[in-house]
Amino acid sequence: MSQFAVNASSSIATFTLAAREPESNTLAIATASNFLAVGSLVPWIHSQTGLIVSQSFANPNAAGAALESLQHGDSVQQAMQTFLSDDPIAKQRQVGILALNGDCELYTGSDCIPAVESVQGDNYFVLGNMLKPGTCEAIAQTFTHCRREGYDLGDAMLKAMVAGQQAGGDKRGKLAAALLMKRPNAGYLNSSDTFVDLRVDAHPRPLSQLRDLYSLFKLYNPQHFNFHMIKLEQLKAHQLQLFNEVIQALAAGSKTVERPEEIAEVLHAHNLGANYDADNQRVSELFLQEAHALLRLLTTTV
Numbered sequence: 001m002s003q004f005a006v007n008a009s010s011s012i013a014t015f016t017l018a019a020r021e022p023e024s025n026t027l028a029i030a031t032a033s034n035f036l037a038v039g040s041l042v043p044w045i046h047s048q049t050g051l052i053v054s055q056s057f058a059n060p061n062a063a064g065a066a067l068e069s070l071q072h073g074d075s076v077q078q079a080m081q082t083f084l085s086d087d088p089i090a091k092q093r094q095v096g097i098l099a100l101n102g103d104c105e106l107y108t109g110s111d112c113i114p115a116v117e118s119v120q121g122d123n124y125f126v127l128g129n130m131l132k133p134g135t136c137e138a139i140a141q142t143f144t145h146c147r148r149e150g151y152d153l154g155d156a157m158l159k160a161m162v163a164g165q166q167a168g169g170d171k172r173g174k175l176a177a178a179l180l181m182k183r184p185n186a187g188y189l190n191s192s193d194t195f196v197d198l199r200v201d202a203h204p205r206p207l208s209q210l211r212d213l214y215s216l217f218k219l220y221n222p223q224h225f226n227f228h229m230i231k232l233e234q235l236k237a238h239q240l241q242l243f244n245e246v247i248q249a250l251a252a253g254s255k256t257v258e259r260p261e262e263i264a265e266v267l268h269a270h271n272l273g274a275n276y277d278a279d280n281q282r283v284s285e286l287f288l289q290e291a292h293a294l295l296r297l298l299t300t301t302v
Contacts, residue, residue: 014038014055015117015128015135015164017143018098021153022123025183026195027051027100030157032165032177032207039178039199046071047182047193050099052083056112056129057092059083066097076105083107094118096127132168139164152225154181154196158211165207177206179214186224195224215293218286222274227286229277239288246291249298 014033029043029051044052044063049070052063062083069079076097084090091109098104104125106118112129117136119126124143126136142163146156181196198213200206218225232240250266251257257266264278275287
């Protein structure tokens, strides 16, 4: 039986990775904690100026004020001063600021609960408190490796966070995780700057759930990712089996779906049509890579 490791402490022990992708002007934050709905408190991003990570007694109001400071042209050091000014518990805060131009400023108060860690690298930083030692370094090393290997930003961040959890993570346990990514006009129908906003508010395996949600995001938004189309006849046996299993699960118990036009109809009904070319009987490489997450969702009983 799965058990939640819940702690009633008001301090928000988390480990968080924040990153900037200069090529796409993307700012992103991935966070995990043994605190309910951590994604509602820790990550703050303004796509035109920078991001704020506020944890260990998170302070949303101060995060908003620090973002406004960046918007007004202040340096990251000035924005940090804005965050911490007139704060009676500043020594218990842990804060990270990364500007769109790459400037970075980190702060860990002397009264934060150990182990406290921070790592700053090229276009990223990692912060953590109430951790098992080595968590943040594992995140930094994995993130750097994944980016060097060509993983997209979201995948690299999630793989790094999983590495942090495996290295120890929040020493009280696991409960929640979130991924927030912003870049100009990258949101739904180009109507906002919010590219990805995924949260797992309470789950015994929050990072695994978050990874599945990101897989689903990629399936529903393939236009944002690089992929090839592959003819069904070129698929390996296990790939074809996976494809057929997902199609039948999406069809929800109706007759066996086999003809290309039927497959296309099923996928379009679920807003997944961009992953399939009925005329040439091709499926996206992305679909094959991420379909296991969709199948888990479709076959989970409530």
